Amino acid sequence: MTTDHAFPAVRMYIAGEWCEGGTGATAPLVDPATEEPIGTVPLAAPADLDRALAAAEEGFRVWRATPVARRTAILHAAADLIAERAPAIARVMTREQGKPLAEAAGEARRTAGTLRWHADDARRAYGRIIPAEPGTVLTVRREPIGPVAAFVPWNFPVGGPNRKISSALSAGCSIVVKASEETPATAMELVRCYADAGLPPGVLNLVLGEPAEVSAHLIASPVTRLIAFTGSVPVGKLLAAEAGKVMKPSLMELGGHAPVIVCADADPVHAARKAAQAKFANAGQVCTSPSRFLVHESLVEEFTAEFVKAAEAVTTGNGLTEGTTMGPLANARRLEAMQRLVADAVARGAKVLTGGERLDRPGYFFPPTVLTDVPPDAEVLHEEPFGPLAPIVPFDGLDEALALANSLPYGLAAYGFTRSAATAEKLSDALEAGILSLNHCGGSVHEAPSGGVKDSGYGREGGPEALDAYLVTKRVSHLLVP
């Protein structure tokens, strides 16, 4: 067992100081491409969490009183540092999460853009003046909600934490963020950019620990005013219920099982190429990843052939190696899930056209996998795969495809391919999803909101809606005394 000394030592960041947990407890950190340990993760004790909460309370007082122009300047300076350090951040990310370096660097650069968008948008968090009785001034103001407790997963190690941090800070809130214990060093490098940009101590605190203990502690504390979570549906429901018990609002960005409907009039080659590109990005570990491919029966042969070609063109390997286009899965749980879902589908009669078995080498590598003849009761058509599995299912009529697409409790992303404006409108109207892409499978953009319906959660990140959860609306009616 060797520890990689080139990898940064992981620390928490509380009240403007880098620190280890008070009890000295740690968890191992593993490189998913080698299964070798690369460091240890400090785990917060309740006293550490209390320090973070006290710091966030004081940080909120300071930050809220800081003029918005000054806040924006600090946030822009942080964005500049994230962009400048993107190659270094990417290296840390690839080591602990596995995604190819180019993908990791792209994520870091986009993160700087997201921060700039939020920082600028905060300058437009206008209230309004409402016509009222003479002698009365009736206004609506938007104020920061207060200290935020945020919990983020491991699939976007810099973009994920930053969505919460940049929204909270832009709105004038302070934040205690628990990053994933599987990607803590990337979160640490992100926080370092904010700290180096001159953010006052206590405004941003990073903690790590046993997830259930940390979330229970931070949610129950009277200091926190908003709970923001990205992750799985079961954990999201648990945290939303805990928040409900103490009457706190929550922002829930949960899982999905995105349908792709390829209509009879679509170009099957274009659809297959776009869908495959999105499917294998981040090894399929994306909440909006296309994951149920519903293809009109007249196109299914051509679509499948092109999709398999694209899957086989993917180079699976260590993300640090030049030419790798898909890294390992981020942890052993995902690898086990891929094996279980494929075995279940095959046992029920599905065919594996390519992939299907973990690579015979160390690391959590599972290749792009295409399944056909998948029966409706196969688990892969119901459970979010969160990995590089692509089940292809033919359909006859569009209403049948829409019913299938909407049949799950999820409602995050959906995709449609058609050349007909009327069909595009029908898809836009009928699909139960918070995010719909037509004739492409592009990712999220800073300017537009992302979020789900049904079990996929509530609240929006991105776009002008991003700050809504972090602001409260206050009505002030002021009778002018003569």
Ligand code: NAD
């Ligand atoms: P999981 O349900 O064990 O955990 C999901 C995330 O929540 C992890 O980051 C974990 O550390 C955190 N978590 C777990 N229990 C928690 C608690 N009590 N309090 C606070 N945080 C807690 O799943 P996993 O094995 O890490 O990931 C697999 C599943 O999670 C996927 O199938 C997918 O549905 C979902 N997921 C979704 C996203 C997303 O972007 N929406 C990201 C990562 C994972």
